[in-house]
Amino acid sequence: MFHTTTLQRPDGALIADECGEGPQALLLHAGGERRQVWHPIMTTMAQLGVHSIAFDQRGHGESAGSRGDPVAAFGADTVAMIERSNMPVVVGASLGGFAAMLALREADTQARVAGLVLVDVVADPNPDRVRPFLRQSGMTPEDSPLVEEILRQGALFRESASRLDLPVLLIRAGRWSPLDDDVVDRFSRLVPHLAVTTIAGAGHLIARDAPFALATALIAFISAEPGCRPRRARSANP
Numbered sequence: 001m002f003h004t005t006t007l008q009r010p011d012g013a014l015i016a017d018e019c020g021e022g023p024q025a026l027l028l029h030a031g032g033e034r035r036q037v038w039h040p041i042m043t044t045m046a047q048l049g050v051h052s053i054a055f056d057q058r059g060h061g062e063s064a065g066s067r068g069d070p071v072a073a074f075g076a077d078t079v080a081m082i083e084r085s086n087m088p089v090v091v092g093a094s095l096g097g098f099a100a101m102l103a104l105r106e107a108d109t110q111a112r113v114a115g116l117v118l119v120d121v122v123a124d125p126n127p128d129r130v131r132p133f134l135r136q137s138g139m140t141p142e143d144s145p146l147v148e149e150i151l152r153q154g155a156l157f158r159e160s161a162s163r164l165d166l167p168v169l170l171i172r173a174g175r176w177s178p179l180d181d182d183v184v185d186r187f188s189r190l191v192p193h194l195a196v197t198t199i200a201g202a203g204h205l206i207a208r209d210a211p212f213a214l215a216t217a218l219i220a221f222i223s224a225e226p227g228c229r230p231r232r233a234r235s236a237n238p
Helices: 035-047 071-083 095-103 127-136 145-152 154-162 181-190 211-223
Strands: 003-009 012-019 024-028 051-055 089-093 115-119 168-173 195-199
Touching: 003 071, 012 035, 012 071, 024 035, 024 071, 024 095, 035 051, 035 211, 051 071, 071 089, 071 095, 071 145, 089 095, 089 211, 095 115, 095 145, 095 154, 115 211, 127 145, 145 154, 154 181, 168 181, 168 211, 195 211
Parallel strands: 024 051, 024 089, 089 115, 115 168, 168 195
Antiparallel strands: 003 012, 012 051
16 A cells, blocks of 8 residues: 655655645644654545655654754755655655645745645744643653754744645644644744644654544545645734
């Protein structure tokens, strides 16, 4: 059912699994995960007519590169993934969401994408909430240059989010999440056409906790108003 492919980048190959036929979903996992976390979701979506593509991000699984590479490298990888896809809905969980926001900064890249789904990630989560959350998860964020870089670059991700001119869905975890209502409200002001849904029984790693519910939410988003690209006035000072 799964077909493995590669995408050559300047510093090595990125490895992906593909599954199904139909409109495409490009699935970007969270930091520390692998592409296989998406397999249950891909199987469900294939049964409902969606072609899913899930990469090991650089430094993860079988892909080349390092987890300590700058976040811009993850964004550039995502641009290359989009360029080899066919009008995908881009789905980014945690690290994958940050990579997606950077990739979609430019209008030319957005024009190649049908929509964006952010899985429990926003442009500028509160570092004072994120660091304790990660420690409770068994990670020391101060020892991860990538985590600290992302947390320091809230202004960059806010500016990237302010440029989003395509359908955007935020899927929130209903329990155990680094996001609070304040940061979600702030994000919705940056992206006024944002839709938000919550998966009540899931923690931050929704793909692991509630794959069927996540697949259902993705199918609903992919199926709704194909080609709809809402427009809005841009702010000079996001």
